[in-house]
Amino acid sequence: MLWPIDLAILTLVVIVAIGALMVKDLLGAAILFGAYSFMMCLLWTIMGAVDVAFTEAAVGAGASTVFFVGAVFRTSRRTKD
Amino acid sequence: MADIVSTVVANYNYWIYITLMMIGLYAIIAKNNLVKKIVGMNIFQTAIILFYVSIGAKKGATIPILEHGHNGHGYNVVHAIDYVNPLPHVLMLTAIVVGVATLGVALALAIRVYNRYNTLEEDEILAQIREE
Amino acid sequence: MKITGLIIVILVGGLLIYAAADFPAWSDPASPASTYLSPHFIEKTIEETSVPNIVTAVLADYRGFDTMFETTVIFSAGVAVFVLLRTFRRKEPEIRHYRHVLTGVTIRVKKGGKIPPSDDFERIDGLWTPPDLIIKTVCRFLIPFIQLFALYVIAHGHHSPGGGFQGGVILGASIILLAISQDLRTALKRIAEKLDAVLCAVGVLIYAGTGALCLLLGLNFLDYGALASVLHVDPITARSHGILIVEIGVGIAVMATIIWIYNNLSSGGKYNQGL
Numbered sequence: 001m002l003w004p005i006d007l008a009i010l011t012l013v014v015i016v017a018i019g020a021l022m023v024k025d026l027l028g029a030a031i032l033f034g035a036y037s038f039m040m041c042l043l044w045t046i047m048g049a050v051d052v053a054f055t056e057a058a059v060g061a062g063a064s065t066v067f068f069v070g071a072v073f074r075t076s077r078r079t080k081d
Numbered sequence: 082m083a084d085i086v087s088t089v090v091a092n093y094n095y096w097i098y099i100t101l102m103m104i105g106l107y108a109i110i111a112k113n114n115l116v117k118k119i120v121g122m123n124i125f126q127t128a129i130i131l132f133y134v135s136i137g138a139k140k141g142a143t144i145p146i147l148e149h150g151h152n153g154h155g156y157n158v159v160h161a162i163d164y165v166n167p168l169p170h171v172l173m174l175t176a177i178v179v180g181v182a183t184l185g186v187a188l189a190l191a192i193r194v195y196n197r198y199n200t201l202e203e204d205e206i207l208a209q210i211r212e213e
Numbered sequence: 214m215k216i217t218g219l220i221i222v223i224l225v226g227g228l229l230i231y232a233a234a235d236f237p238a239w240s241d242p243a244s245p246a247s248t249y250l251s252p253h254f255i256e257k258t259i260e261e262t263s264v265p266n267i268v269t270a271v272l273a274d275y276r277g278f279d280t281m282f283e284t285t286v287i288f289s290a291g292v293a294v295f296v297l298l299r300t301f302r303r304k305e306p307e308i309r310h311y312r313h314v315l316t317g318v319t320i321r322v323k324k325g326g327k328i329p330p331s332d333d334f335e336r337i338d339g340l341w342t343p344p345d346l347i348i349k350t351v352c353r354f355l356i357p358f359i360q361l362f363a364l365y366v367i368a369h370g371h372h373s374p375g376g377g378f379q380g381g382v383i384l385g386a387s388i389i390l391l392a393i394s395q396d397l398r399t400a401l402k403r404i405a406e407k408l409d410a411v412l413c414a415v416g417v418l419i420y421a422g423t424g425a426l427c428l429l430l431g432l433n434f435l436d437y438g439a440l441a442s443v444l445h446v447d448p449i450t451a452r453s454h455g456i457l458i459v460e461i462g463v464g465i466a467v468m469a470t471i472i473w474i475y476n477n478l479s480s481g482g483k484y485n486q487g488l
Contacts, residue, residue: 010097017101017124021108026116033120040127047138048145048165050374051268052130052173058382059181063471064123066389067181070479071188072116073488075195080202081113095233103226111218135239136246146373147258147265159259161252167267168251171276174268175283178378178467182290185474189297192481 006046013039026072026079034065094135101128115191115201119184126180130173137166145170262452264371272376273456277435280459281420284466288417291470295410298482311335312343344394352394359387367464371453377460381467388472397480397487400472406484409473416466423458 013036020032037060044053105128108121145167147159191201198206237244254271264270272280311320311334320328328334367380392400423435430439437455438448446454479487 006094010094014097014101014104017104020120020124021104021112021117026114029117029120033123036124037127040131043131044134047134048142049134049137049170049173050144050146051266051376051379052134052170052177054374054379055174055177055382056127058379058386059177060127062386063382063389063475064181064184066386066393066475067185067188067478068116068120070475070488071192073479074192074481075116075201079114079117081117092233092236092239094239095236096230099226099229099233102229103222106225107218107222110221111215136244137251138239139247140241144374145255145267147267159256161247161255164255164267166247166251167254167271169246170268171271174272174378175279178283179286182287182470185478186290186293186297188478189294189474192478193297196481 006043009039009043009046013043024079024081026077027069030065030068030072033068034061037061037064095132098128098132098135101131104128113203115194115203119187119191122187123180123184126176130176130180133169133173133176137169139165261449262456263449264453264456266371266373266376268374269370269376269456269460273459274437274452277424277459280463281417281424281435284417284420284463287467287470288413291410291413291473294474294477298477299484300482343396348394352390356387356391359390360384363387367460368457370460371456377463378467380460381464382471384464384468385471385475388468389475392475392479392487397476397484400487401476401484404472406476409469409476413466413469413473416462416464416469419462419465420459423455423462427455 016032016036016039020029020036023029023032037056041053041057041061044050044056102125105121105123105125108124109118112118112121139162142163142165145164147164194206195201198209200206200209237246254275255267258267258270259265262270262274264274308324309322311322311328312318313320313334320334322328363380363383365380366375366383367377370376370380388400388404391403423437423440425434426443427436427439428434430442432439437452439451440455441448441451444451444454476484476487
């Protein structure tokens with residue numbers, strides 16, 4: 001396990017999570033959530049959990065993001081908050 | 082003083098996981114938009130899964146797939162210290178899949194709420210309910 | 214609400230950080246999580262089940278009961294989204310739009326009018342632009358390879374990372390790609406709605422049926438050693454084959470549910486026009 005990669009990806013994960021909750025455009029929040037999911041997958045690969053990382057890559061960065069985008073297109077895209 | 086510093090350095094990973102969990106929890110409680118609440122719920126779930134998987138990590142161990150396979154019926158001796166603990170991985174596989182199922186149902190509820198009240202902001206929905 | 218949220222979060226976070234001081238050191242081989250049961254799993258998996266991937270063996274054999282109920286949870290989520298969103302109102306809209314396929318001309322037909330039934334006209338809803346030719350063609354080439362890879366992931370789950378869930382999600386994602394790149398109606402022609410719902414239930418049935426078959430053959434529920442008499446192999450290989458059958462069931466159920474939830478979410482329950 002390489003410690004600098006671990007710490008760098010952890011910091012990036014926190015920044016992307018805060019970013020996904022702060023943007024005013026719901027489509028941007030959905031895409032940032034997909035990026036957050038993908039970085040979690042990288043973290044788990046570093047820790048040796050290959051099955052969990054495979055599932056998160058397929059489910060989180062794949063199916064979850066598409067569900068979000070589908071739901072955002074059926075409702076409104078702007079938010080005040 | 083050195084005691085506190087050594088505690089911080091040894092446990093900083095757990096602190097970052099707890100920070101992620103608290104970001105997700107804050108989003109569920111305090112955000113007004115329904116879709117942001119759902120994003121917060123998912124951040125909370127994945128942070129907990131990250132915490133569990135990190136419990137099973139071992140220094141200098143390899144992934145939990147046995148290297149030599151099975152050569153006939155003469156099995157090599159396997160040492161548990163060489164492999165990462167597989168038990169948290171199994172539990173977290175179930176957790177991820179249940180998480181995506183919950184996400185589907187939550188988004189379906191959000192679409193129904195939008196069809197009825199024509200907005201996704203929580204304070205506007207509560208105001209409309211109070212008027213009825 | 215924000216101040217209440219902040220106070221709650223700081224309190225809970227402080228409590229958890231205070232408890233984190235007692236945790237075992239990170240990545241310690243002698244931590245309590247790695248001492249009671251997992252050495253037994255790591256050392257005895259290859260002798261008892263002949264499956265090198267320890268996670269798949271524990272998931273489908275040692276902890277198979279949990280996985281069966283997880284498949285049931287996935288199935289219930291699909292049914293819940295269907296019940297929440299699906300509307301069957303057959304109200305004909307005032308103006309229907311048809312599109313001539315070869316030239317791209319859009320026709321509007323009022324309520325009483327008819328057009329001759331032929332393959333040249335396709336029904337669209339609203340004013341809709343067809344997807345780009347490059348996207349359509351590239352995705353048509355990619356989808357069979359994606360499905361082949363998904364079948365490889367399911368079948369090779371014993372020796373490499375993978376298994377039933379991952380392969381099922383990738384299979385479902387290939388049909389979602391078809392629906393995104395072309396049209397929801399095209400994807401519905403490939404996998405109809407009723408077939409999808411039935412496949413979802415068939416997956417759970419395969420899993421529970423294997424367990425019941427082991428029960429009928431004399432051993433405990435989900436004890437795959439009983440399949441040795443049906444498959445004519447020794448009990449250890451029978452456990453390996455039992456894991457494969459169960460993973461196929463899980464893969465089918467997960468694929469059907471992902472497609473079902475996507476269909477309902479992206480069309481809002483009306484099944485006319487997707488994203």
